[in-house]
Amino acid sequence: MRILIATAGSRGDVAPFTGLGARLHAAGHQVAVATHTTFADTVRAAGLEFRALPVDPRAELASTGGQRLLRAGAGPLGILQLLRLGRAFMPALGDGIAAATEQGADLLLTTSTTAALGQVAAEAAGIRTLALHLQPLEPTREFAPAVTGTRSLGRTGNLVAGHAVQAATDRLFAPAASRLRRRLGLPARSIARARREHPVLHGFSPVVVPRPADWRPGLDVAGYWWPHPEPGWQPPRRLLDFLAAGPPPVFVGFGSLVVPDPERLTATVLAALRGARVRGVLQAGWSGLVAPDSDTVLAIDDAPHEWLFPRCAAVVHHAGAGTTGATLRAGTPAIPVPAQLDAPFWSARLARLGTTPGPVPFPALTAARLTTAIRQALDIPHYRARARAVAAALGREDGTAKVLAAIDRLAG
Numbered sequence: 001m002r003i004l005i006a007t008a009g010s011r012g013d014v015a016p017f018t019g020l021g022a023r024l025h026a027a028g029h030q031v032a033v034a035t036h037t038t039f040a041d042t043v044r045a046a047g048l049e050f051r052a053l054p055v056d057p058r059a060e061l062a063s064t065g066g067q068r069l070l071r072a073g074a075g076p077l078g079i080l081q082l083l084r085l086g087r088a089f090m091p092a093l094g095d096g097i098a099a100a101t102e103q104g105a106d107l108l109l110t111t112s113t114t115a116a117l118g119q120v121a122a123e124a125a126g127i128r129t130l131a132l133h134l135q136p137l138e139p140t141r142e143f144a145p146a147v148t149g150t151r152s153l154g155r156t157g158n159l160v161a162g163h164a165v166q167a168a169t170d171r172l173f174a175p176a177a178s179r180l181r182r183r184l185g186l187p188a189r190s191i192a193r194a195r196r197e198h199p200v201l202h203g204f205s206p207v208v209v210p211r212p213a214d215w216r217p218g219l220d221v222a223g224y225w226w227p228h229p230e231p232g233w234q235p236p237r238r239l240l241d242f243l244a245a246g247p248p249p250v251f252v253g254f255g256s257l258v259v260p261d262p263e264r265l266t267a268t269v270l271a272a273l274r275g276a277r278v279r280g281v282l283q284a285g286w287s288g289l290v291a292p293d294s295d296t297v298l299a300i301d302d303a304p305h306e307w308l309f310p311r312c313a314a315v316v317h318h319a320g321a322g323t324t325g326a327t328l329r330a331g332t333p334a335i336p337v338p339a340q341l342d343a344p345f346w347s348a349r350l351a352r353l354g355t356t357p358g359p360v361p362f363p364a365l366t367a368a369r370l371t372t373a374i375r376q377a378l379d380i381p382h383y384r385a386r387a388r389a390v391a392a393a394l395g396r397e398d399g400t401a402k403v404l405a406a407i408d409r410l411a412g
Contacts, residue, residue, distance in 0.1 A: 001411055004105035005132075006034040006097050006114040006121075010057050010256030010286075012322035013113060014039045015227035016134065016203055018046035022228045023400045024407070034100035046228035051100040054092040058286055060085065061258040070259070070340055090117070090176035097121045098180060107410060112137055116173035117180060119194045124184040128410050131200040132403065134321045135342050138200070138219055139163045140212035147341045150348040159214075166192075201403055204325065207393045208349050223399025224325045230304060239281075242298040246279050248313040249298070250374055253283030257318045257339055257362075262288030268367050269316075270297065275371035278313065278378070287318075306330070314377040316370070319343035319359070324350065331391030333383040335373045337362050354386035 003024055005017045014035050021031040025047060032049035036057055043050040061069070065085040094117040101108060101121040108129045110118035115131045122129040135146045139162025141155035153161055170191045177191055199218040202209075203225045211221040243249070252269050259265050266282070266289050273280040273296070282289040282299045291299045305323065309315055309330030317323045319336035324346040327334045334355055336347035339362035347359035357376035360369050377383050 001407070002030045002032075002104055002106045003109060003407070004032050004034060004051070004101060004107070005109045006053070006100060006118050007111040008035060008053055008055065008057070008093060008113040009111075010061075010320070011039065011042075012256060012320045013111060013134065014042065015322055016225040017109075017111075017132070018042060018048065018228040020132075020203075020225040020400055020403060021048045022046045024404070027404055029407075032100075032103075032105070034097060045230055051103060053096040053100065055089045055096075057256070058258065060089070061256065061286065067258075067260055070257070086172050087175070090173060091179055093117060094120065094176045094180040095183075098124065098184065101125050101127070107407065115195070115198070116170070116177050116191045119198065120177050120180045120184065120186065124186055129198060130403075130406055130410065131198055132203060132225075133200055134203050135345075136202060136204075136209055136212070137166070137169075138212075138215055139166060141214050142212045143345075146345040150344045170195075199406065201406060203399060204321065205328075205394055205397055205399070207390060207397075208325075208328065208353065220402065222402035223397040224329070224394065225399050225403070226306070226325075226329070227304075227322075229306070233304060233307075235303065235307065236300075238293070239298065239300060239303065242279075242281070242293075243311055245295070248311060249279035249281045250276070250314045250316060250378075251281050251283065251308060251312040252289065252316040253285050253323075254287040254289070254318040254337065254339075255320050255323050256286045258286045259288070262290070265289065265365075266291055268365060268370070271367035272370035272374060273297065275367060276374040276378075278374060281308070281312065314374060316374070318362070319347045319350075321346060328353070328355065328387070328390050329394055331384075331388040333357075333377040333387050335360060335370070335377055337365055337370075339363075353390055355383055355390060357383060 007013050007017050025031045032051050033043045034051040034053050037052050040050045069081040097117050098121040108118050108122040110131050112133045119129055139159050141159045144153050144158045145162045145165040174191055201220055201222040205223050206221045279296045282291055284301055291297050305326035309332050314333045315327045316335045319338040334350050336359045338344040338347045338359050350356040351358055357373055360373050
């Protein structure tokens with residue numbers, strides 16, 4: 001079967017689908033991934049065909065609108081800024097998904113950022129779709145929407161808020177979806193109706209987020225889809241030497257978070273590492289963490305999380321869905337620094353699992369608060385014990401198996 005995976009967003013929105021795509025390819029399918037050009041090498045390194053989608057996600061996050069989104073954080077203001085940021089490039093994204101689909105596919109796998117537009121493209125091409133989400137976006141009574149923060153609104157309030165967030169998201173995609181339907185000669189149809197008719201598999205562990213009992217049939221939790229290991233990657237000698245020269249360091253990296261003042265953030269991190277009396281590995285990421293190498297600090301560009309995190313004493317991260325999963329997989333205590341959208345949700349999940357002393361929210365980040373959190377993560381054995389227990393549970397799961405089974409059912 002010719003399978004096209006369409007995903008848009010940051011690295012965390014793309015990396016899981018390289019591993020999933022490689023597994024699908026190994027099962028005998030032809031697999032292509034449609035995503036942003038900045039991730040072309042990542043896709044091809046997994047042995048998958050690359051098809052380009054428009055938009056530079058890093059540039060969007062660095063723009064005025066992207067920085068407004070960072071300041072807004074989670075909750076209603078964050079959703080409003082996301083709507084404003086996305087409206088401008090949604091039509092181009094829809095055209096890109098349609099063009100990628102027209103290059104040939106028998107099945108389209110979409111994500112939360114491409115489902116509404118991908119369903120239009122798939123309908124025009126006469127092929128089936130399956131949605132693969134990395135966050136729990138369907139309304140439920142069991143917890144508040146993942147993009148509104150961590151406080152439960154009560155069972156009724158959670159459900160009402162979930163439907164409100166879903167309606168707001170529909171408003172983001174509706175103009176572009178309607179335009180795309182007209183361009184492809186399709187009759188008018190609401191996004192909400194199309195969404196209710198499609199199955200969704202979720203790429204996180206039921207250990208982390210159990211399937212809500214009130215979800216409709218067709219919504220399931222599959223387990224994590226891990227990024228494909230980079231072929232031939234070898235750790236740089238300077239990284240190996242640093243790791244061997246002392247006790248395990250604390251990793252600090254904020255992934256796809258684009259900040260207005262990288263120097264200030266770096267200074268805060270370095271002061272926290274000094275205050276905690278620990279060695280640190282700083283990953284530049286999109287936040288631009290850069291520091292001179294020393295006996296206690298090493299700055300790196302990139303290293304596979306599955307290799308580096310198990311060699312660290314703790315992981316300070318931005319609480320994106322992918323990095324949260326990687327930390328849990330490594331069995332390493334975490335200090336989440338949530339900034340926006342779903343990050344507070346994943347931070348709360350880590351706290352519930354007992355693998356962190358608690359989040360240090362990005363707007364309130366200080367060297368003193370981060371120092372305290374690092375020392376707690378290292379000095380209290382409970383956090384490492386819980387992290388190892390969760391890692392063992394994740395190691396017994398195979399999130400890809402449910403996707404393969406679902407594809408087999410669709411093919412039959």
